[in-house]
Amino acid sequence: MITQFTIGGFRAIENLTLELGTKNLLMGLNGAGKTSVFDALASIRELVVQGERIADEKSDEPLFPLSSVPRWWRNGSPGPVEQRFEIVFEGEDGPIRYVLMIQQDEASGRSRIFSEELLHQDRPMFSFREGTVQLYRRSYEKGPTFTFDWNRSAVGTVLHPEIPHIDWFKERMRMTTCVRIDAPRMAARSEKEQPDLERDLSNFASWYRRALVTNAAAGASYLSDMRQVIAGMESLDLHDLGQGIMVLRASFEQPHEPIAPGRRRRGTFWLGLQELSDGQRALIGLYALLHFVLKEGATLCIDEPDNFVALAEIQPWLLDIADRVDDYGAQCILASHHPEILNLLALDHGILLERGGSGPTTGIRYKPDADLPLTPAEVMARGWQHG
Amino acid sequence: MGDRIAEVIVLAEDLRSGRLVQRYVERALNPRGVRLRIAPAGKQSAYDWVIQSYPVEMKSHRNRVSKGANLSAVAVHVDADNLTVQQRSSQLAEALRAQGEPPRGPGERIAVIVPRRNMETWIHGLTAVPVDEQYDFKRDEAGRIAPNTRQRERMCDERIGPAAQELHRLSRPNAPSPPDTLPALILAIEELRRLER
Structure with missing residues (x-):
């Protein structure tokens, strides 16, 4: 399960840390950043699991194009800017933390991986920084180094069977699906x-x-x-x-x-x-x-699962997904505006994403006024989510 | 049991409680559909919401039955908290009377489920955790709010399926209740059997 996902500098998200549980509902107005959260996670998955390059000139949709940097960062920066992403998985013997930094240079139009690190209980297992891979031994002591392509995920590509946590992380990323x-x-x-x-x-x-x-x-x-x-x-x-x-x-x-x-x-x-x-x-x-x-260990992210679906079909599917998450030890992250979904999940599992005007996105646990006898959907429709 | 139940409406104070009833109903009755309605906000208003919604659901249910939907049922959940099961049930009955709705008849497929202290007590009790009716899973032994509440909630959610399975086992016709079964749970098992009549 992903317990924490941090995004620093992706579209409208300047610095956002989401604390995640097994069931999560991202809520918020249009433009609050719900889809950006999923797109960031999906792009990291494609980078690590599918071995795609961060900015493939031949691709119609590069994973981390220059345009994915917050506009106000690009306007105000004389040199390259860095996007930072961090995913923390709940490991069997402590947290597994993946940190990715991407350097974007508007002047040269170049994007590259500045660093990529994998840590177990905050101790390094794998590091890729400025084109050099640093391997570690099972005892966390430094091992050999070698150079690698700045445009691809070294963690995803390099085989390092001495540390099983690396394969575990890659498998968890493979089991992360964003649709x-x-x-x-x-x-x-x-x-x-x-x-x-x-x-x-x-x-x-x-x-x-x-x-x-x-x-x-x-x-x-x-x-x-x-x-x-x-x-x-x-x-x-x-x-x-x-x-x-x-x-x-x-x-x-x-x-x-x-x-x-x-x-x-x-x-x-x-x-x-x-x-x-x-x-x-x-x-x-x-x-x-x-x-x-x-299934066990999987993370499923669905943006607006209610699209196209009749009202009577939404709750049965939602209850099924909640049952499977609990029974199989899986995780789901949904994003929706639909009253049926808000009213069922917001109180226990809602995360409210917001932007102050055109500023950056923030995310907080949804916590309505306990004495307000309105449904979460009605509270959201009235814009009263701030109390 | 005769024909398959077509639909069950579950009215509950909160999602976790509603899901235990929903999963029990799916397992025990295999209905064509379950509709879960949960209270919109915090604890006090959740209780008020169930009390206010109960007569509305009763009226809707009776309307459906009068038009031939005989195989529909309603399950209502409200926590006893610090009251007795009888006191909570009386409050629901009073809500019906206040709205001019006749009292619940013995043949109606309407179950009133009142866990004591609350549904989490049952979820733990049904999954082999030793509890009594004062057990509050959100507090530690000293009565303070436990620091790892989210972790406790997750463990509780993961027990909903096994708890529903055990509740189904206990509610089968003539199934004996173990001697340490919580008193409120024994009453609820009788209520749940009403849904199958």
């Missing part, structure tokens, strides 16, 4: 299995194809849930078109046709994922996250 479901972009077609979900779930079919192979038991319980959640749906199937191409489709019970007095024919028809409604696609994505992603 914002864009149902219309969830494509039915899959050309190959993909282990990592795109943040908008556009590669859902390819990810699901892989997930079914690695966790067939979750696939069975997922389908059982989906039959109850989507009326008339009987199964979800990857249909083989040949040459490795598959199409994700759902089968539905056919309205019964009378074939003789008192007798009706039972039938099935198939719809490709793209033929389902946006709401149905969103539900397929939300429940898949619940069944395949939320």
